[in-house]
Amino acid sequence: MQPGPIDVHAHWLPEELFGLPPGSPLPALNGRDGELHLGDLPLSIDTEAMCDADLVLADTEAAGLGSRVLSAPPFAFPVVAAAGVGEYVGRFNDALTRACRDSAGRLLGLGLVSLHDPDAARAEMAALSKTGVVRGITVPPLLGSESFDAGPLREVIELAAAADLAVQVHPMQLPRPEWESYYLANLIGNPVETATAAASLILGGVLDRLPGLRICLLHGGGCAPALLGRWRHGWEQRADVRSNTSQPPTAAFGSLWFDTLTHDGPTLELLRAQANPERLMCGSDYPFDMGVALPLALPRSVGLTDDELEANARRFLNLDQGEKHA
Numbered sequence: 001m002q003p004g005p006i007d008v009h010a011h012w013l014p015e016e017l018f019g020l021p022p023g024s025p026l027p028a029l030n031g032r033d034g035e036l037h038l039g040d041l042p043l044s045i046d047t048e049a050m051c052d053a054d055l056v057l058a059d060t061e062a063a064g065l066g067s068r069v070l071s072a073p074p075f076a077f078p079v080v081a082a083a084g085v086g087e088y089v090g091r092f093n094d095a096l097t098r099a100c101r102d103s104a105g106r107l108l109g110l111g112l113v114s115l116h117d118p119d120a121a122r123a124e125m126a127a128l129s130k131t132g133v134v135r136g137i138t139v140p141p142l143l144g145s146e147s148f149d150a151g152p153l154r155e156v157i158e159l160a161a162a163a164d165l166a167v168q169v170h171p172m173q174l175p176r177p178e179w180e181s182y183y184l185a186n187l188i189g190n191p192v193e194t195a196t197a198a199a200s201l202i203l204g205g206v207l208d209r210l211p212g213l214r215i216c217l218l219h220g221g222g223c224a225p226a227l228l229g230r231w232r233h234g235w236e237q238r239a240d241v242r243s244n245t246s247q248p249p250t251a252a253f254g255s256l257w258f259d260t261l262t263h264d265g266p267t268l269e270l271l272r273a274q275a276n277p278e279r280l281m282c283g284s285d286y287p288f289d290m291g292v293a294l295p296l297a298l299p300r301s302v303g304l305t306d307d308e309l310e311a312n313a314r315r316f317l318n319l320d321q322g323e324k325h326a
Contacts, residue, residue, distance in 0.1 A: 011287065022085055024079070031047030
């Protein structure tokens with residue numbers, strides 16, 4: 001693997017999978033005049049940056065990164081239990097593996113799994129574990145009304161922990177009527193989705209029961225760092241809040257991993273004060289409109305070094321262990 005800082009939060013989807021998974025509630029992707037569209041909705045994303053691995057590699061070099069970790073964009077998550085999902089997941093994982101293997105050590109991957117079929121997910125994770133270059137999976141923070149403390153997502157992360165695979169959690173920009181304007185489904189919705197996932201992991205006692213789980217909440221954990229004191233107070237005052245865990249939220253928060261994409265220094269400083277600093281990693285959200293071209297600039301501005309960020313990402317991805325057995 002190429003030495004240097006690792007961007008753990010970047011997206012890629014081969015053009016042949018722009019049709020999205022079977023049963024997807026979203027219209028198919030398409031490129032028009034160089035811009036990616038979701039149906040007729042322009043996404044402010046360069047089409048080639050989403051699907052051209054050579055361009056991704058060039059942008060990785062321009063960003064001063066050693067390597068980049070690619071995962072599916074959230075609209076490619078198989079959120080509906082439909083016939084053909086397993087085939088879509090397999091095609092994505094195979095294409096991701098090829099792109100990573102052809103990158104001369106510059107690209108790694110986080111694959112997809114069948115979220116509603118634990119037997120299929122187990123087999124898909126076993127296949128990913130053998131690739132050497134796909135180091136884990138990426139999942140949404142919610143499936144319907146459930147997060148990681150119950151239902152299919154709970155089963156998926158239990159399987160991932162057993163398989164020693166990293167888990168990345170990316171919000172889906174779920175629509176709500178009060179967020180229809182000003183891009184609020186992203187600007188407010190994404191951080192809230194991520195905070196909901198954090199609460200389910202912490203207050204649901206999931207981190208207590210899965211101590212080996214390596215799970216990363218992107219976008220700096222959303223608004224969870226700012227809510228942690230409120231969660232602690234609720235845990236101290238209310239029996240229902242502490243019913244599934246004996247560990248205070250402020251302690252459990254240190255078991256989570258985060259990227260540094262908070263968009264400003266004070267917010268990143270808050271995250272660093274609340275989280276385990278050895279679990280902070282560089283993230284860009286490439287090539288989305290809320291991403292940044294130079295993802296190392298912000299963590300460097302608050303004193304996080306490239307070496308620290310690389311070492312943290314290597315632990316999250318279990319790279320040193322993987323290289324020993326390569």
